[in-house]
Amino acid sequence: MRLVFIGPPGAGKGTQCKRLVELLKIPHLSTGEMLRTVKRQETALSRWVASYIDAGKLAPDHLVMRIVAQRLQSEECVNGALFDGFPRTIIQAQLLDDYLEEQGIQLDMALELKAVEDELIQRLLKRAQVDGRADDNYETIRERLHVFNTQTAPLTEYYASQGKLEQVDGMQSEELVFNAIRLCVDRHQPNN
Numbered sequence: 001m002r003l004v005f006i007g008p009p010g011a012g013k014g015t016q017c018k019r020l021v022e023l024l025k026i027p028h029l030s031t032g033e034m035l036r037t038v039k040r041q042e043t044a045l046s047r048w049v050a051s052y053i054d055a056g057k058l059a060p061d062h063l064v065m066r067i068v069a070q071r072l073q074s075e076e077c078v079n080g081a082l083f084d085g086f087p088r089t090i091i092q093a094q095l096l097d098d099y100l101e102e103q104g105i106q107l108d109m110a111l112e113l114k115a116v117e118d119e120l121i122q123r124l125l126k127r128a129q130v131d132g133r134a135d136d137n138y139e140t141i142r143e144r145l146h147v148f149n150t151q152t153a154p155l156t157e158y159y160a161s162q163g164k165l166e167q168v169d170g171m172q173s174e175e176l177v178f179n180a181i182r183l184c185v186d187r188h189q190p191n192n
């Protein structure tokens with residue numbers, strides 16, 4: 001199964017993704033993780049990538065698609081993948097659709113985790129104290145939420161028009177969210 005997971009920062013995507021990849025036995029492709037890996041290398045590219053992440057801005061669409069495509073070519077991705085944090089713009093969604101079409105495959109589902117903004121800010125500030133992620137500071141959190149609302153939220157329309165969208169209330173307990181996600185997965189399982 002191939003699915004994209006859409007949700008604002010702090011909605012609990014990370015936790016649910018971990019459970020979902022265990023259930024479906026597919027690789028977890030997090031572009032945030034991939035870009036942080038690039039950022040840790042001491043190269044010109046890493047400094048360029050850092051300038052986006054540290055400001056809470058989106059990295060360029062074609063760069064992100066290139067990194068994802070590299071990963072999709074690996075053996076582990078032949079039977080499916082969970083895309084976490086990607087696509088984040090309509091252009092990325094189109095690039096992904098084009099790429100998959102060239103390979104003769106397609107997405108089965110787009111899952112959106114819905115959340116209340118005030119709660120997200122509180123969660124992210126708390127996470128900052130635990131994980132120490134450099135982009136979990138108030139200014140960057142506000143920017144990431146703004147970017148989500150303006151650039152990523154329109155993806156729901158894009159996937160709804162393809163009949164692939166499912167929406168789950170992310171403000172429930174972890175268990176209830178996961179149960180709801182499982183029902184969505186059952187509805188969109190490919191027939192092979």
Ligand code: ADP
Nearest residue numbers: 009031032052053056057058059064085086088
């Ligand atoms: P969060 O969902 O908490 O914002 P992520 O780990 O998904 O965290 O992303 C962290 C940062 O990495 C983003 O703010 C952005 O700078 C960059 N990033 C991640 N995924 C993408 C993407 N698909 N396109 C562009 N930039 C991205």
